Amino acid sequence: MASAERTAFPHWRPADKKLKGTVTIDYGVRYKDYCADITRCFFLGASKEEKDLYDKVKGVFGDIVDSLPSFEYVKDVADAYKMLNKKYGLPKPIHSVGHGIGLEVHEHPKINSKSKEKLKENMVFTIEPGAYLGKFGARYEDVIVHRKRKAFVL
Numbered sequence: 832m833a834s835a836e837r838t839a840f841p842h843w844r845p846a847d848k849k850l851k852g853t854v855t856i857d858y859g860v861r862y863k864d865y866c867a868d869i870t871r872c873f874f875l876g877a878s879k880e881e882k883d884l885y886d887k888v889k890g891v892f893g894d895i896v897d898s899l900p901s902f903e904y905v906k907d908v909a910d911a912y913k914m915l916n917k918k919y920g921l922p923k924p925i926h927s928v929g930h931g932i933g934l935e936v937h938e939h940p941k942i943n944s945k946s947k948e949k950l951k952e953n954m955v956f957t958i959e960p961g962a963y964l965g966k967f968g969a970r971y972e973d974v975i976v977h978r979k980r981k982a983f984v985l
Contacts, residue, residue, distance in 0.1 A: 838968045853881045866936045870972035885969040887919040891960040892971045899982035905946040921962040929957040
């Protein structure tokens with residue numbers, strides 16, 4: 832959990848501070864040895880600019896999920912992330928857009944532009960676009976099951 836200026840970094844250090852502004856919570860659970868991973872932002876006196884950033888990040892997430900059935904390779908997801916960040920007026924991404932998930936929180940595939948792996952039917956991975964502006968940041972993450980006709984958010 833991070834808040835205020837600590838949300839400007841994708842990996843923050845814990846601090847004993849009062850929560851304020853944007854509050855980012857990245858969490859997961861295990862069920863029958865399988866992992867889940869989710870990130871959400873909440874607002875405690877946050878500015879319109881902070882809320883707008885989160886809405887844009889959620890927009891990138893939704894556009895990627897809607898486009899997944901048309902992608903052939905894992906790298907297509909990462910390339911779409913970069914393109915959508917430009918479309919939404921967000922800064923260049925500083926972390927990958929997601930990762931495989933299953934018995935471990937981080938598994939293959941690594942969702943980046945260097946991946947040569949094909950997207951496979953029933954592949955399970957996260958999509959987690961984020962944007963970080965120096966004063967604050969936002970990220971939105973869910974676990975996805977890839978299907979040829981439609982991607983499903985778990």
